[in-house]
Structure formats: C-alpha cells, structure tokens
Amino acid sequence: MSAATPPRLLVVDDEPDLRTLYELTLLREGYDVESAETVAEAWAALQSRRFQLLITDMRLPDGTGLDLLRRLEDAGRGEKGIVITAYGSAENAVEALKAGAYDYLTKPVDLRQFRAVVASALGRTPATDGARAARPADARHTLPPRRALERMAGESAALQQVRSLVGKVARSMAPVLVHGESGTGKELVARAIHELSPRHAMPFVAVNCGAIPESLLEAEFFGYRRGAFTGAVEDREGFFQAAQGGTLFLDEIGDLPLAMQSKLLRAVQERAVRPLGAVAEQSVNVRIVSATHKDLSAEVHAGRFRQDLFYRLNVIEIVVPPLRERLEDLPAIAAAVLERIAGDAGVSPPPVLSAQALAHLSRYAFPGNVRELENLLHRAVTLAGGSVVECRDLGLPEAVFADSGHQELEPPAPAPLRPAPAEVPLPDDLAAYLDQVEREILERALERHRYNRTAAGASLGLSLRQMRYRMARLGIGSGDD
Numbered sequence: 001m002s003a004a005t006p007p008r009l010l011v012v013d014d015e016p017d018l019r020t021l022y023e024l025t026l027l028r029e030g031y032d033v034e035s036a037e038t039v040a041e042a043w044a045a046l047q048s049r050r051f052q053l054l055i056t057d058m059r060l061p062d063g064t065g066l067d068l069l070r071r072l073e074d075a076g077r078g079e080k081g082i083v084i085t086a087y088g089s090a091e092n093a094v095e096a097l098k099a100g101a102y103d104y105l106t107k108p109v110d111l112r113q114f115r116a117v118v119a120s121a122l123g124r125t126p127a128t129d130g131a132r133a134a135r136p137a138d139a140r141h142t143l144p145p146r147r148a149l150e151r152m153a154g155e156s157a158a159l160q161q162v163r164s165l166v167g168k169v170a171r172s173m174a175p176v177l178v179h180g181e182s183g184t185g186k187e188l189v190a191r192a193i194h195e196l197s198p199r200h201a202m203p204f205v206a207v208n209c210g211a212i213p214e215s216l217l218e219a220e221f222f223g224y225r226r227g228a229f230t231g232a233v234e235d236r237e238g239f240f241q242a243a244q245g246g247t248l249f250l251d252e253i254g255d256l257p258l259a260m261q262s263k264l265l266r267a268v269q270e271r272a273v274r275p276l277g278a279v280a281e282q283s284v285n286v287r288i289v290s291a292t293h294k295d296l297s298a299e300v301h302a303g304r305f306r307q308d309l310f311y312r313l314n315v316i317e318i319v320v321p322p323l324r325e326r327l328e329d330l331p332a333i334a335a336a337v338l339e340r341i342a343g344d345a346g347v348s349p350p351p352v353l354s355a356q357a358l359a360h361l362s363r364y365a366f367p368g369n370v371r372e373l374e375n376l377l378h379r380a381v382t383l384a385g386g387s388v389v390e391c392r393d394l395g396l397p398e399a400v401f402a403d404s405g406h407q408e409l410e411p412p413a414p415a416p417l418r419p420a421p422a423e424v425p426l427p428d429d430l431a432a433y434l435d436q437v438e439r440e441i442l443e444r445a446l447e448r449h450r451y452n453r454t455a456a457g458a459s460l461g462l463s464l465r466q467m468r469y470r471m472a473r474l475g476i477g478s479g480d481d
C-alpha cells in the first residue's frame with residue numbers, strides 16, 4: 001500500500017457519538033474513512049466504491065452487521081469485516097466469525113485494541129500504538145506457503161473435508177480447535193492454517209502445553225522481566241510475544257491446569273499480556289489455534305476445563321479422524337513418508353511397500369496414528385535394506401492383529417522383565433546412574449507401546465504430562481526425530 005493511497009474503510013453504526021469516535025480514531029491512523037448509519041446506506045456505499053475494510057456494529061436499525069457480511073460474501077467481494085458486538089454476547093461473536101468476519105470486538109470498545117485489530121486486518125502496524133511493531137519473520141518460521149498442506153497426503157473424504165476447512169478458516173482470525181488422537185496430524189493442520197493465512201510471513205509458534213512444568217507456565221507464556229524471580233537474569237519474551245503478528249499453536253490444551261486456563265482466557269479476551277515482574281501490559285496480536293486429543297466438552301462437565309475458555313477456543317472445530325478410520329489414506333501417506341525418508345537419506349528412488357506389506361498394515365489399528373506409521377516405516381526401511389519393504393520388515397507380530405474391532409487390540413505381549421542382578425556395583429554418580437536407569441525404562445515402555453506416549457506412560461503409572469516432562473528432561477525423542 002503506498003502512502004499516496006491510504007486504505008479506504010467503511011464504518012457502520014447508528015449511534016452518532018460512537019461513529020464519530022471510530023472515525024476520528026481511524027483518521028488519526030491515516031486511513032480514508034467513510035461512514036453509514038444503516039444497512040441500506042452502507043450497502044449503497046459498498047455498491048458504488050470498493051473498500052479494504054468494513055467495520056460494522058452488529059445491531060443496526062434495518063438489520064444486522066451480519067447481513068452486510070453475507071451480502072459481501074454472496075457478491076464475491078474481497079472486503080474484510082470487523083463486527084462490534086454487545087458485551088458478553090459470545091454467540092453473536094461466534095456467528096460473526098462464522099459469517100466470515102475477520103474478527104470481532106466487544107463493547108465498550110477499547111480503542112487501543114480497535115486500532116490493533118484494524119491494523120491487523122489490513123496487514124499493518126498501528127501507527128499510534130505503543131505496541132511493538134510487527135517484526136519481519138524469523139527465518140526459522142518462514143516456510144514457503146502451502147508446505148504443510150502439500151505434506152498432508154491422502155484423499156479420504158475426511159481428509160478432504162479437513163483441507164477444505166483449513167482453506168476456509170485460514171483467512172480469518174477465528175480461533176480454531178483441532179481435535180484428534182495423538183499423531184493424527186493436528187500440528188500439520190495448524191501449520192497449514194498459518195501458512196495459508198495472511199499471517200504466513202510472521203512466526204508460527206508451537207507450544208506443547210502438556211510438556212511444561214506447571215510452575216513455569218506463566219513465565220513461558222507471557223515472559224518475564226529481569227529480577228522477577230530468582231534466576232531471571234534478563235528480560236525474556238514469552239510465547240505470546242514470540243508469536244506476535246503470527247499464530248500461536250497450543251497443543252494438548254486440555255492438559256493446561258485450571259489456574260493457567262484463567263490466565264490464558266484473560267490474555268485471549270484482552271489481547272494483552274503482562275510479563276512476570278512487569279508493571280504494564282503489552283498488547284498482542286496473535287491468532288490462536290489449539291489442539292487436543294481429549295473430549296474437551298467432557299472435561300468441561302468434569303470441571304477440569306473452563307467452559308468460557310472452551311467457547312473462546314472452539315469457535316471452529318476441525319476433527320482429524322484416526323488413521324484406522326480412513327485406511328484409504330494409508331497407501332498415499334505411506335508413499336509420502338517413504339519418499340521423505342529416502343529424501344532425508346539421499347536415496348533414490350524411494351523404497352516401496354510390497355502389496356502384502358500394505359495389506360498387512362491395513363489390518364493394524366495404529367494407536368499412534370500417522371506418527372506411528374512413520375516410526376514403523378523408518379525401522380522397516382532400515383531392516384529391508386533394499387527397494388521393497390516386505391511384511392517381515394514391518395516387525396508387527398500377529399498378536400497385534402485382530403479381525404473383530406480394532407479398538408480391542410492389545411499391544412504385543414510384553415517381553416519378560418530382566419531379573420535384577422544379585423549384586424549391582426555401587427555407582428560413583430548416583431544421579432547419572434538413576435537417570436540412565438529411568439531412560440532405559442522409558443525407552444523400553446515407549447518401544448513396547450509403539451511410541452504412544454499416553455499408553456507407555458500409563459503402563460508405568462505416569463500421566464502424559466509426567467511422561468513428556470521426563471522424556472524432555474532425559475532427552476528422549478518421541479520416536480519421530
């Protein structure tokens with residue numbers, strides 16, 4: 001956008017004072033502003049000119065802001081929309097996002113937030129805001145657009161539905177909740193949304209909520225100031241600041257403790273965070289995509305997840321079904337994974353699965369989903385050593401197959417535990433020795449449960465959170481790295 005042609009905005013509100021307030025605020029930002037009082041007047045303006053952005057009150061004398069959004073959508077117009085809704089009417093806000101609004105604001109409108117949302121819709125930084133300027137993307141985060149979508153192999157109806165939803169929601173700010181079992185591709189979906197969104201050149205920050213010790217959550221999410229606590233020797237930004245202008249992916253959101261849920265809700269509502277030890281809040285412009293393998297509404301019923309946060313995050317839900325429910329995707333995903341493995345190893349052409357090996361795999365329940373398939377193929381390729389992966393290379397014992405109902409499948413029979421030696425020599429570094437013992441036990445449990453961390457943890461009496469924490473501490477990979 002050149003300085004000579006400021007973006008043209010249309011403000012629609014029937015209250016003269018509010019209209020003036022919005023107009024003045026936007027004029028100070030250097031925009032070209034027009035206004036209207038009713039749906040009819042706004043529509044007349046929209047028919048005679050193009051605007052970059054429509055900012056409309058929800059309730060208008062002759063209709064609603066949504067009527068305008070729908071008309072724009074029907075006419076195939078490119079104007080983005082921001083809807084201003086009454087305080088506390090969450091349904092209206094959700095309706096607005098579903099009708100294609102870029103974002104919504106609630107009354108009374110906070111002008112700092114107003115400027116930030118408008119700027120974000122126009123891909124700019126607020127001119128008069130003290131908020132941090134949008135940064136150029138960190139190189140690590142800059143993937144060419146569409147990479148995640150291209151990586152997503154498979155043509156099942158379920159996956160096509162996922163792809164189409166990704167395309168639709170990418171344009172807006174609407175929070176998305178991705179639901180699916182572990183390893184189904186939830187993070188891939190979140191990345192695809194980010195890469196197709198207007199934010200794609202800004203950071204994508206992925207956070208595994210289940211892997212962070214509870215005492216560190218606030219500092220990790222919101223950052224801290226030097227001296228905020230012992231050990232805080234310098235200022236550090238949190239995930240929200242790191243994702244400024246981009247997308248924050250909150251994986252395993254269902255694992256977040258209740259106290260942290262309240263703080264997250266506040267940050268999402270206020271669009272501002274206060275680092276530990278700081279006096280002032282910082283406004284943040286971040287789109288939230290969260291994911292869970294849990295049934296969050298059941299968690300809400302059980303009192304383990306805040307209902308208000310659930311509604312905030314779950315404006316649009318994308319369900320990624322388990323691999324066993326879309327086995328038609330198996331050949332394409334396996335081929336894509338084999339290609340990736342071969343590419344990483346510099347081998348060409350990539351190995352292929354024999355027909356029997358594929359048939360064998362399609363009888364397996366894949367409790368760890370695509371991630372498990374990847375691990376399995378990694379091992380199989382190493383064992384095969386040639387260009388064709390056969391059944392025997394897959395290392396799936398008959399015990400893991402059942403013809404009736406995949407759900408009842410049991411993991412392979414455990415190998416007998418090694419008896420403890422009668423006399424263990426005393427270690428000279430007890431902590432390192434115990435770490436090694438723990439590492440071996442975790443690795444064996446993971447191996448036995450085909451890298452399904454939940455199942456491996458449960459077999460040792462550990463929650464997923466504890467399991468992840470221990471794995472991170474001991475530097476054990478999740479099997480996919």
Ligand SMILES: Nc1ncnc2c1ncn2[C@@H]1O[C@H](COP(=O)(O)OP(=O)(O)OP(=O)(O)O)[C@@H](O)[C@H]1O
Binds near residue numbers: 151152154185337374
């Ligand atoms: N449709 C697909 N095609 C190809 N690869 C896929 C597909 N879906 C997932 N993957 C790959 O499977 C692995 C697991 O995916 P991802 O990390 O997105 O799953 P997840 O559901 O977020 O897992 P978790 O719940 O354990 O965090 C990744 O390497 C991803 O690239």
